[in-house]
Amino acid sequence: MTVVAARSSEWMRPVTSQEPASAIIEIDRVSQVFQTSARKDHLALSDISLTIEEGAFVSILGPSGCGKSTLLYIVGGFVSPTSGMAKIKGHAITGPGPDRGPVFQEFALFPWKTVLGNVMYGPRQQGVRTAEAEAQSRALIEMVGLKGYENFYPKELSGGMKQRVALARTLAYHPEVLLMDEPFGALDAHTRTRLQNDLLTIWERDRKTVLFVTHSVDEAVFLSDKVVMMSKSPGRIRQVIDIDLPRPRRRNELLLDPRYQKYVVDIERMFDESDEAGPVS
């Protein structure tokens, strides 16, 4: 499957940059095999190729267990693929770096740090002075709706609250590329909408590249320039869909846009079709 550069995202670049956007992340025929405890090989990702342009917002959709998180780990440099290779800005990814900030599905907060301590970790690490890091972090904590919980430890937070801390922790150190694994999965509809808007605002302001795993077709279409649809295990890329909707997007307007509705319905139908084909195993 050839992946077409997402023309749709060009709108947001300065008018001068008419030349094709440059790729920031290139994934080239990546496969991932896990060895299970039963000493069997389990193919989690099979021959994935994908190019992500600088500043693009790319969502990954796919059935549970298809390898979305694994793909993120590979781009993050946490796991090296069994075969194939991933590049960032033309260089092979050999390990994690502050240019790529992950928000893990399991949050992975530091249990020995408070909410504030967790969020301040990144900026402090980048050498931001304590007072400044604290101010920035408090602002982020307020943004994710956790004002008043600065001194709570992770064990004292609800699932959704932990997720928001994880989000704030990553945003706090301004990585160039955000690798978000269902970052709004544990949030109620209302909070989710608010944070989606906040994320879009940040993205539009800072031109970050975002790789965004989600289960909500709706969310993917609303946020992305490009939606990558994966098929059931072993994970393969089924289709890459450019979302050609105007920016800046506002939820209320978009909901009534027939193009938006068509994207959602089309993608959902594709999912259903994949199911009728039966599970690949």
Place this chain on the structure above:
Amino acid sequence: MTVVAARSSEWMRPVTSQEPASAIIEIDRVSQVFQTSARKDHLALSDISLTIEEGAFVSILGPSGCGKSTLLYIVGGFVSPTSGMAKIKGHAITGPGPDRGPVFQEFALFPWKTVLGNVMYGPRQQGVRTAEAEAQSRALIEMVGLKGYENFYPKELSGGMKQRVALARTLAYHPEVLLMDEPFGALDAHTRTRLQNDLLTIWERDRKTVLFVTHSVDEAVFLSDKVVMMSKSPGRIRQVIDIDLPRPRRRNELLLDPRYQKYVVDIERMFDESDEAGPVS
């Protein structure tokens, strides 16, 4: 706030039982205070009263951190409320029991057991013979779409897969009351829909009582007889809404039903209003 017995669920009882349905769970002015590490008191639930009838499907909706999980823990008997009390079938809840089966937001799978081992755990505990328990468990594992993963350990599963194992594990021992904490939160739209249907089928067949925490208004309306809306921290009950839609419900039909759409829109609007009132703190 007075809670009205949910008339809507009567359709599903045998014709003979025309008398008002009997309450299986009564929550009476329950409050929950947590002590944080900073030695401050944190009010998580404030004066919650709620009655749930036998065989009813009740959803709880509310902003992240409002105390939904805590309320479930109290009904499960895992924590005892700071004040007030909860009853099951007229008896005070003093501890957990196999009549109430929880599906936790964090899954809480047994890491030393395989998928099959986790699912078989409950039935084996109930004295079901191994062969039978295994057959039942394999059927459930297939139902949640994990055929082929029976011998995987939890650490080898994706987030959504773990969630499905947790669901299967609880369903396997047939508790009378299901206490489900966002059981479909980590699933893609397609799997989620399939499991919603499966859950409804089980529920309609076995007349279980279900207390269901979710973040999706859509899901709540689709599944429930009654939706309990909670307000932001400290958690209070804002409103209880009877969902008066015919059963058995089929998703495709329902989506086109204007009554369904009205419920969803109304509830979403209520959420937005609650936000405008500003966070209670």
Place this chain on the structure above:
Amino acid sequence: MMSRFFSPNVFLGIAPIVLVIAVWQGLVSFGFAPAVLLPPPGFVFGRLLQQLVTFAFQQEIAATLIRLFAGFAIAVVLGVSIGIAAAANPAINAVVRPIVRVLAPLPKVALYPALLLLLGFGHGSKITLVAADALFPILLSTYYGASTVEQKLIWSAMAAGTPRYEILFKVVLPAAMPSILTGCRIGLVISCIVVFLAEMITSTDGLGHALVTAARTFQAVDMFVPLITISLLGLILNGLLGALRLYLLRGFPEA
């Protein structure tokens, strides 16, 4: 604070100790043990109070404490750093693992005569013996704690730009802290035993020395005073370690 101190749990903890003392008294009273071998507890505690205010006895305690703390501190520093390094780096692991396997089970007292000649009869040899014996429990606990740190915590820190060596201090160390502290508790108890033993074998001062001299001349009461002292020291030091644990692990679910 005070109310916490006098919580029912404290009474629950005192109860068995009172029981032990009662049994002790009973053994003496009913003649199961002659007073020359097992003096009645009242005598011992009376003598202890008497001794505690004397300068000579305070010096014995001080000598023991210096050796105990120095040895234990060395064991903690070495055990934690080697344990973490071995968990983090396969090359170090490959070297450390066999060495630990060989050295850990050696009866270190057997090396004590060699230590005496090497380091003299003063603090040095005893501190070394304490450190050598307390090291391995701490090292092993640290190693297991550090090698089972949740990977995603490390990933998160790496992605935030933490250099690799700093991750050892900023993530691996705090994440392994519960296990490290368990090792320290065991190491502390072993330190108490070993410092005493070393002083019993060869020494001119310290609680262990006070014990042997009393034992040789059958001064049973004076023999039990150092024993009670070391056991009270153990209790106090463990209490302090417990408080430290509560503080350091306040964010962890089990605290």
Place this chain on the structure above:
Amino acid sequence: MMTPAALIKRAAPVLACIGLLAVWQVASVALKNDSFPTVIEAVRAIPDILGDKESLLNILASLRRMAIGFGVAVLVSIPLGLLMGRSRGVAAFFNPLLMVIYPVPKAALMPIIMLWLGVGDVTKTLVIFLGVSLPVIYHSFEGAKAVEEKMLWSGAAMGLSPAQRLVRIVLPAALPEILTGCRTGLVLALITMITSEMIARQSGAGNILFNALDMGQYDTVFAMIIIVGAMGIFLDALFERARARLVRWSEPQFDMPLSFS
């Protein structure tokens, strides 16, 4: 077939042992005193010990005491530690008591212990028992405390009684930590096996060692140290193998990405 890295990994244990012996050899030659013989002298004394039937019986007698002491300690300490970990009351009851008992050196209590238990196997096995139980109790204790509560809740909801939860949830969940304690316990078992024979001696490995020490036969002392070290390697390797099998489910999924190599 083997990569250089894998080869180094294979060879590392051997290299480390050789390195250790080399350090010893150099140190002993440099220090030149009788109480610190060279490796060669020590190794030369090994055949004398292992060739002597009586010495072998001595060592076997020690190992038997160790096995009993270790076995009983593990059987008693794990349940006690787990109970302490799951019940604040039990912990509050035993914690101070244990902390008063453990720091007392058993050697100092010999006269009293002899009074009731004599000087034979019972006393020595008791000393080994106490040595082993210390780490096993505390690792089980902390392991049980750290068991995720929701796992216990799940068990309770399935109808497990508190006792069943202790055996079927707390025990397996805390097993990695318990086994860490057992490994430390194994180390202490070997050490106490020897030291328990320091003051009162009947047949045993410690008997050989301390007699040699009293007689200034340092090559025999260090030969015994080598023998005990070898037993340590063997038992430890055996234990690690069992451990790996028992707690495979808990091992980290990925290698720790902190190698500086």
Place this chain on the structure above:
Amino acid sequence: SPSWGQQTIRVGWTIPAEESKYWMMRRPAEFPSIGKTYNVEWTQFQGTAPMTQALAAGALDCATQAPLSLSNGVVGGNLKAYIVAQHVFEKPGGFSVYWAVKDDSPIKTIADLKGKTVGISVIGGGTQGPFNLLLKQNGVDPAKDIKLVEVGFAVSEDALRQGRVDAVNMNQPFAARAEAKGGTRKLFSLSQAMPNIVHILEACRADFVDKNPQLVKAYVRDITSGMKKALANREETLKVVNEVLKAPVPVLETYLLKDNDFGRDPGAAPNFPAIQKMLDIYAETGMLPKLDVAQFKHPTIVAPLQ
């Protein structure tokens, strides 16, 4: 377990100089009554002091003792015991425990020890009485003028050579080994304080003896004959001692039962007057109250017994 049976005597022993007991342990066939009239349960201890405690605790019936440790048991531990035999003593012209210094040491006389570090095998042990006496006689206050450190006999040579101590006590077989190497010299020996010091003897609990006189009699008879055998057959004794001590025969050969060894009474008879003399020295140096040796004498059960 036979330990409580009437036929069994629980005996404590130690190393290195109890040849008659070593013979009984290693060559029981040579002693017809062992295994017939009585059995022995042998337990080895580190030094005599733990054995005194074991006797006082009733965990042993008979054991090797030194005059001082036994007396300590009597004074402090309510121990009642009989001295039934004697193992080694210092015979004139034979070996006497001595304090050595390095050849090049400036210490020439006992008085030179002032301000020096001196090693002794056991502080408060049997040798300290005569040692203190000698120091006092030479104007050295043992409590103030020297720094006393505990140095076991086994390491004393190394401690001296390494300079950890300025003077240290020497005993066989370590003395023979050190002398062979050279570089040390004798400063003074215990024989200067008293000529026939008794080092170790055999003591049995009085209540045990009174209850089982026949048993103990048989035991003492065997100790007597053991001593005879040890002295009569040096060749075999070297083998026996080698089996027990695991010390190589060539090392033993250099001193055992030779002129440079301790003395052994052919009948293993206790030298009660010498013991009384030692008790007097201990009383004089303040280590013990005044004691009468008569209390350790059993009227009939005492070596030599035929």
